[in-house]
Amino acid sequence: MNNIIMLPIIIPFFMGTLLILFAKKHLTQRILSSITAVGLTIVSIYIAWLVYEEGPLSIGLGGWEAPFGIAIVADNLAAFMVVLTSIVSATCLFFAFTTIDKRRERYYFYPLFFYLVTGVNGAFLTGDLFNLFVFFEVMLLASYALMVTGSTKFQLRETFKYAVINAFSSMLFLVAIAYVYGILGTVNFAHMAERVAEVEQTGVLQVVAILLFLVFATKGALFPLYFWLPHSYVGPPTAVTALFGGLLTKVGVYCIIRMYTLVFTFDISFTHHTIMLVLGGLTMLLGVLGAVAQFDYKRILSFHIISQIGYMIMGIGLNTALALAGAIYFLAHNMIVKTGLILMSGATEKITGTTDLKKMGGLLKTHPVLAWSFLILGLSIAGIPPLSGFFGKFPLIVAAAEESSYFLVFLSLFVGMLTLFSMIKIFMNVYWGAPQHTKEQATLSITPTLLAASPLVILTIILGLFAEPFFAYTEVIAEDLLNPSVYIQSVLKE
Amino acid sequence: MEILMFIAIGVLFAVGTYFILCRSLLKVIIGILLISHGAHMLLLTMAGLRQGVPPLVDLSGSEATDPLPQAMILTAIVISFGITAFLVVLAYRTYRVNKTEDLDKLRGSDDE
Numbered sequence: 001m002n003n004i005i006m007l008p009i010i011i012p013f014f015m016g017t018l019l020i021l022f023a024k025k026h027l028t029q030r031i032l033s034s035i036t037a038v039g040l041t042i043v044s045i046y047i048a049w050l051v052y053e054e055g056p057l058s059i060g061l062g063g064w065e066a067p068f069g070i071a072i073v074a075d076n077l078a079a080f081m082v083v084l085t086s087i088v089s090a091t092c093l094f095f096a097f098t099t100i101d102k103r104r105e106r107y108y109f110y111p112l113f114f115y116l117v118t119g120v121n122g123a124f125l126t127g128d129l130f131n132l133f134v135f136f137e138v139m140l141l142a143s144y145a146l147m148v149t150g151s152t153k154f155q156l157r158e159t160f161k162y163a164v165i166n167a168f169s170s171m172l173f174l175v176a177i178a179y180v181y182g183i184l185g186t187v188n189f190a191h192m193a194e195r196v197a198e199v200e201q202t203g204v205l206q207v208v209a210i211l212l213f214l215v216f217a218t219k220g221a222l223f224p225l226y227f228w229l230p231h232s233y234v235g236p237p238t239a240v241t242a243l244f245g246g247l248l249t250k251v252g253v254y255c256i257i258r259m260y261t262l263v264f265t266f267d268i269s270f271t272h273h274t275i276m277l278v279l280g281g282l283t284m285l286l287g288v289l290g291a292v293a294q295f296d297y298k299r300i301l302s303f304h305i306i307s308q309i310g311y312m313i314m315g316i317g318l319n320t321a322l323a324l325a326g327a328i329y330f331l332a333h334n335m336i337v338k339t340g341l342i343l344m345s346g347a348t349e350k351i352t353g354t355t356d357l358k359k360m361g362g363l364l365k366t367h368p369v370l371a372w373s374f375l376i377l378g379l380s381i382a383g384i385p386p387l388s389g390f391f392g393k394f395p396l397i398v399a400a401a402e403e404s405s406y407f408l409v410f411l412s413l414f415v416g417m418l419t420l421f422s423m424i425k426i427f428m429n430v431y432w433g434a435p436q437h438t439k440e441q442a443t444l445s446i447t448p449t450l451l452a453a454s455p456l457v458i459l460t461i462i463l464g465l466f467a468e469p470f471f472a473y474t475e476v477i478a479e480d481l482l483n484p485s486v487y488i489q490s491v492l493k494e
Numbered sequence: 495m496e497i498l499m500f501i502a503i504g505v506l507f508a509v510g511t512y513f514i515l516c517r518s519l520l521k522v523i524i525g526i527l528l529i530s531h532g533a534h535m536l537l538l539t540m541a542g543l544r545q546g547v548p549p550l551v552d553l554s555g556s557e558a559t560d561p562l563p564q565a566m567i568l569t570a571i572v573i574s575f576g577i578t579a580f581l582v583v584l585a586y587r588t589y590r591v592n593k594t595e596d597l598d599k600l601r602g603s604d605d606e
Contacts, residue, residue: 133573137573141577144584145580148584148587153591156584156591156592157592160584160585163584164514164523164581167526167581168514168526171533174533174534178537178541179540181541181563187566
């Protein structure tokens with residue numbers, strides 16, 4: 001019965017391999033990959049429901065029970081993340097059908113796409129530090145290849161940077177695993193959590209905690225380790241950028257949530273309050289300042305990815321039930337809305353052929369649906385009620401006020417304002433103003449492209465209008481995170 | 495034995511760091527490779543070195559060497575092999591397209 005939680009890893013892996021065989025047949029690839037994406041969404045929603053009803057599911061692979069075997073665990077948080085992953089990846093896939101060029105399709109776009117999803121789902125579901133490393137590498141190798149396909153000068157250079165930075169941080173991850181194994185004698189999350197309480201060398205554990213934080217912060221683009229992100233995300237086609245923006249950095253955030261609520265909770269005032277709150281605040285501020293300075297559609301959105309990671313880290317750093325629930329709600333909202341916004345930039349690029357704000361204008365008259373969808377998503381990310389962004393930020397700000405971190409309250413409101421400013425800057429330059437596009441471009445129909453991105457627009461409205469049940473769900477997740485004994489028991493079966 | 499291993503790991507990390515800071519694409523890749531081997535050796539050493547017993551519990555009873563780090567570095571070596579292969583191909587393509595492998599000269603192409 002528990003075997004079902006293997007499906008989100010096995011289905012994309014198997015389909016990715018199968019699609020290599022059909023690499024030169026566009027139609028077959030498209031049909032097979034759409035079936036897979038929809039199937040994956042259904043399976044992951046079923047798993048999330050199952051976990052919600054019956055508590056965390058876990059299996060030890062090959063009959064080797066944890067802590068000796070490799071554990072795959074789906075608790076509420078992991079299952080929720082898998083659902084979000086499958087929704088985001090399905091929309092990106094449907095969007096790719098209409099925007100990606102034939103050459104990329106021939107060069108294994110779909111197999112790499114599904115390998116990326118395999119890695120992301122694996123990273124969410126694994127219950128073992130070393131397996132996390134392996135799934136990271138699966139995900140990263142697929143992302144390198146997706147990023148460089150097309151091989152323009154810009155892409156090659158940025159991918160090399162991205163690959164070297166990530167390879168280096170993976171080596172640091174391996175070093176951290178070595179320390180963890182040396183100190184605790186186990187790499188299983190649940191077992192680690194038990195051993196941390198027994199071992200009395202908090203000094204060495206502190207070093208490991210910071211080393212792991214460094215690794216996840218690099219993957220999650222946290223201050224001061226975000227410098228690789230804005231450039232490397234601009235090179236590849238929009239469907240790929242949206243997929244990266246929606247998934248990759250969020251895996252880093254998920255790992256921080258997992259490790260710092262389950263294992264490294266022995267010195268919260270240092271790791272959470274000092275380091276995470278300061279870095280979270282700086283990430284928010286510097287990300288949004290970077291965005292304000294830009295005049296390129298995709299680059300503004302890339303900088304906003306960084307700034308919103310800061311909010312999530314702030315929620316984890318506060319470490320109260322409300323803050324964690326807010327952080328998870330914000331994570332869900334951000335995965336949906338960020339992907340949506342980047343897809344909108346792709347739709348605009350499809351019409352005008354550029355991402356430079358100064359070369360666009362007046363799209364509101366010729367493509368009203370596109371403009372209004374963008375406005376909805378843009379207002380949502382800036383945190384205007386009744387859209388989902390407001391209900392993500394509000395609990396975080398309340399939690400910060402409760403912990404009397406008034407500077408953070410001020411900072412997050414200020415960053416929200418700057419976010420609104422840059423969204424309005426995009427809206428004014430691209431959709432308002434004098435038209436700068438030709439007649440052919442004005443009559444170009446992008447209905448299929450918009451249709452592919454529409455689930456995300458609808459989801460942000462639903463998440464906003466029906467925030468109560470969703471927030472109740474994230475509160476359940478936050479409760480689970482603050483009581484790790486449920487997770488530990490389901491893995492170790494004691 | 496452990497001391498010797500730790501010295502070797504230190505040397506690998508130091509040389510790897512030096513290579514990563516070089517301007518040549520290939521040297522950066524060699525740096526990544528050396529650091530990854532340092533990390534593999536660290537993983538093996540941190541788990542405790544033992545001489546003369548195989549990592550098989552049934553054959554040697556309680557005297558067995560811990561098999562888990564060996565399984566882990568085997569996986570890690572394969573992964574680092576894959577990453578290195580990818581990086582080498584990427585560096586080759588970069589060289590073919592840009593006609594240089596000097597990282598400084600890659601900077602400032604038409605899009606900035």
